[in-house]
Amino acid sequence: MLEEWAIKNTDLVSITTDNATNMIKAFEDFPELWLGCFGHNLNLAISKALKIQRVDTAVRACRHLVQGFSRSWKRRRALKEKQAALNMPQKALIHDVVTRWGSTYKMIERFLSQQQSICATLAGERGVWHLMPKDADISVMEQMCQLSESLSKFTDALASETRVTLSVIKPVLDHITCEILVENNDDPSLTKEIKRVMREDLNSRYTERAKNVMKMACFIDPRFKMSFLDEPEPAIVDRCVQEALKLTPAQTGEEPQSSSDPPVASEGKGLARLWKEISSTRQKRGEEDKTPTTQENGVREEIKIYLSLQSIPAEEDPLGWWRGHASELPHLARIARKLLCIPATSVPSERLFSASGHIVSPNRSLLKPEKVNMLTFLHTNLK
Structure with missing residues (x-):
């Protein structure tokens, strides 16, 4: 299934299915998180x-x-x-x-x-x-x-x-x-x-792993925060800090350049060329100074700001809230983007299968797959 849809394992966060025996057997050794609907x-x-x-x-x-x-x-x-x-x-x-x-x-x-x-x-x-x-x-x-x-x-x-x-x-x-x-x-x-x-x-x-992810997702949801967590606040904060530190390198997509790499050629002449070299050296020194400890302190400061903000009503969209606060809380926004996309139930996807089943009725059994896909898309989105 993943190969057919060209989904890379590195892009996966979780898979949510029903609890049928074939599903449990298929995902019992799955490296990423598997959740039952x-x-x-x-x-x-x-x-x-x-x-x-x-x-x-x-x-x-x-x-x-x-x-x-x-x-x-x-x-x-x-x-x-x-x-x-x-x-x-x-x-x-x-x-x-x-x-x-x-x-x-x-x-x-x-x-x-x-x-x-x-x-x-x-x-x-x-x-x-x-x-x-x-x-x-x-x-x-x-x-x-x-x-x-x-x-x-x-x-x-x-x-x-x-x-x-x-x-x-x-x-x-x-x-x-x-x-x-x-x-x-x-x-x-x-x-x-x-x-x-x-x-x-x-x-x-x-499982315990699933429960820990559920707690972190509840914490990062601006509707709930600490309201429904039964463990001490430092424990969930430490867990969020570790998750944010793991996501930071993957999010930037940039790896520090080793000292053995040849220097990047600078454009320009005279003072402009020297200024670019000075700026590049200063920037590299700043990146080297950003140790994990400094990043950890930054994440903890973001958590303090996040907890100080007022919770949003239950009917509002948490992902929409995070889109508006991503620049203010970049580390926590990465965690929210990762965890709040995980569906708690497989009902919407099963509803799609039911819709396609009604479309491919005995009287329309000769529909081509491309037509079925288009009709299912229109049925789901034109409401």
């Missing part, structure tokens, strides 16, 4: 909780009920009549997709909201009473729905945005694991188990 990680954690026996039984019962209505137009018509009689919104039941936990949540939420009309519909048909879930299953669905409601907001937000950068993972992950999935004393035992399973699975999805 945050949306996929959240989906896997919730799917693991859905496999708990009591939860799985309740979800199957709800799915069986929905299938019972979808296979009978008479039953669907009777449901609409009962909804109208009870002054309830006339909404159809929702099928879930096994690979998307959000659809399972919507299926359960729709069943719970229409439970009264569903019971009234089934009561008039004795042969289908078995379709109604048991009280124990309904109790499980209520607990699962209550917990999933807040998580669905994060899934919808991450999937709807097109520029979800790595810096947002740390705040969102901390809020989910330390607020939403914290076990309370008054929680039922099943809710505690669901929270524990989700929390442990989410925390195991990121």
Whole structure:
């Protein structure tokens, strides 16, 4: 893939993919940072909780009920009549997709909201009473729905945005694991188990190396800075200083000229020629005086200035902020350019594959690759 797109390994910072087995196998020895899609990680954690026996039984019962209505137009018509009689919104039941936990949540939420009309519909048909879930299953669905409601907001937000950068993972992950999935004393035992399973699975999805990069990206984001970091300030500052020192030679693209190299020929005559030689010598001496210690002090001064500036609102673009402060904070701007380009989720790229799949339909299967590329580009950008 990298060879086909002529991407050099030296230009790579990170690769973000889903957590499919083939992806993990492909990038397990990858020299650069590999990140699993945050949306996929959240989906896997919730799917693991859905496999708990009591939860799985309740979800199957709800799915069986929905299938019972979808296979009978008479039953669907009777449901609409009962909804109208009870002054309830006339909404159809929702099928879930096994690979998307959000659809399972919507299926359960729709069943719970229409439970009264569903019971009234089934009561008039004795042969289908078995379709109604048991009280124990309904109790499980209520607990699962209550917990999933807040998580669905994060899934919808991450999937709807097109520029979800790595810096947002740390705040969102901390809020989910330390607020939403914290076990309370008054929680039922099943809710505690669901929270524990989700929390442990989410925390195991990121390596220590990935967590360190996430912390640095959060620090360099002017929306967050130190707000969501749980480690001492000197530790993250030292890490940023080391990263800035590593990026400085690569950014300038200039290597100091060795003493054995022949001097550059100076143009001009007389005093002009001597002045150019003096200026060149003075410039070389200044470059030699820029030791790592001097550069390190410069980076630390930039960090002090950066922390003294006011944080920007959450809805503003951090990359746009850095474009305006690149001349004032050049070392930190290099770190921001490197880290804030890393996507936290692979949803936008997967959405492109879905768009191209709709374009190459059975009725347009003879489209040439060049035409598909152009149509996909127009579909994505002409909005």
